[in-house]
Amino acid sequence: MKTKITELFGIKYPFIGGTMMYVTDAKFVSAISEAGGIGILPSAWYKSKESFRDAIKEIKDLTDKPFGVNINLFPMMQPIDNNEYIDVIIEEGVKMVETSGHRAPDDIAARVKPEGIKLTHKCVGVRYARKVESVGVDAVTVVGFENGGATGTLDITTFCLVPAVANAVKIPVIGGGGVSNGEAIFALLALGAEGVIMGTRLLLTEECPIHDNVKKTLLEAKETDTVLVLRPYGNTHRCLITDVTEKVQELEKESAPFEKVYPLIEGAKNEKLVKEADFSGGFLSCGQGIGQIDRILPVKELFDQLAEQVSDAGKRTNEIIGG
Ligand SMILES: Cc1cc2nc3c(=O)[nH]c(=O)nc-3n(C[C@H](O)[C@H](O)[C@H](O)COP(=O)(O)O)c2cc1C
Numbered sequence: 001m002k003t004k005i006t007e008l009f010g011i012k013y014p015f016i017g018g019t020m021m022y023v024t025d026a027k028f029v030s031a032i033s034e035a036g037g038i039g040i041l042p043s044a045w046y047k048s049k050e051s052f053r054d055a056i057k058e059i060k061d062l063t064d065k066p067f068g069v070n071i072n073l074f075p076m077m078q079p080i081d082n083n084e085y086i087d088v089i090i091e092e093g094v095k096m097v098e099t100s101g102h103r104a105p106d107d108i109a110a111r112v113k114p115e116g117i118k119l120t121h122k123c124v125g126v127r128y129a130r131k132v133e134s135v136g137v138d139a140v141t142v143v144g145f146e147n148g149g150a151t152g153t154l155d156i157t158t159f160c161l162v163p164a165v166a167n168a169v170k171i172p173v174i175g176g177g178g179v180s181n182g183e184a185i186f187a188l189l190a191l192g193a194e195g196v197i198m199g200t201r202l203l204l205t206e207e208c209p210i211h212d213n214v215k216k217t218l219l220e221a222k223e224t225d226t227v228l229v230l231r232p233y234g235n236t237h238r239c240l241i242t243d244v245t246e247k248v249q250e251l252e253k254e255s256a257p258f259e260k261v262y263p264l265i266e267g268a269k270n271e272k273l274v275k276e277a278d279f280s281g282g283f284l285s286c287g288q289g290i291g292q293i294d295r296i297l298p299v300k301e302l303f304d305q306l307a308e309q310v311s312d313a314g315k316r317t318n319e320i321i322g323g
């Protein structure tokens with residue numbers, strides 16, 4: 001497959017492995033890159049410069065394929081100095097940085113662009129995409145309302161967001177939110193995307209380091225089994241419905257202060273949930289695309305299968321239009 005995104009990053013498939021807090025560790029990132037896409041390490045997971053550098057070195061030992069690092073621009077309970085991560089990124093020769101969050105990455109662009117590092121920014125609306133184009137990102141990622149994780153407040157579906165952004169900017173667009181199969185990838189490419197980002201689909205891969213019982217739960221989940229939480233606190237997230245998300249929703253209805261909600265969903269509990277299948281605390285980001293996933297595959301097999309499905313969808317479409 002050849003698109004502006006495969007050319008930009010030098011990768012086989014235009015598939016971006018969405019960064020996933022507590023999930024996309026060094027091994028999983030390298031598996032995604034080895035399979036022909038590009039894996040993205042979440043820097044915010046690493047609490048020291050040293051542990052972050054170790055993770056990057058581990059990826060470099062495991063693959064010589066391109067990989068990326070996410071810089072978190074969302075509000076955090078314990079804010080971190082992203083400049084320290086950028087120092088390591090430059091020193092270790094990382095080729096791609098993705099930012100995501102509530103603001104444009106002007107400061108990050110000023111540091112990484114002169115080093116020749118490719119920069120993308122993930123957002124959820126046309127006006128944000130235009131803004132980040134103006135600060136010099138190489139590509140913009142947009143995810144629709146159905147996506148797993150942070151969804152913002154505009155609530156635009158992937159089907160409507162991707163073509164709107166593709167028409168509004170000149171830089172390549174990576175689209176996503178709800179992509180679990182090749183037909184969806186074909187559709188996004190037809191809508192003007194040059195690449196596709198996937199998070200939820202990758203949770204159900206062999207290399208994904210979440211607990212087997214979490215994978216079993218996800219395999220049974222349907223497209224109706226996700227919910228938006230944390231909107232009243234300015235940090236809307238789509239996640240799997242659990243007892244904890246129901247408790248959070250009750251607190252939201254009572255207009256409880258965030259201090260009451262935070263202990264239920266703090267990072268350490270989210271990490272425990274994915275590692276130990278302990279659903280008594282934390283939440284699990286998960287998109288509506290979960291309903292279409294019926295098997296756990298190795299990442300390489302998944303990507304090869306997705307590419308084949310894209311091609312089949314193309315042939316079917318050609319038959320319909322008589323091309
Ligand atoms: C378990 C999980 C954790 C995620 N963590 C983050 C994160 O820390 N930062 C971020 O920018 N996006 C995060 N995301 C969003 C993904 O990077 C990606 O944009 C999204 O999953 C795409 O939508 P999809 O899940 O419908 O494929 C997460 C998604 C999931 C499913």
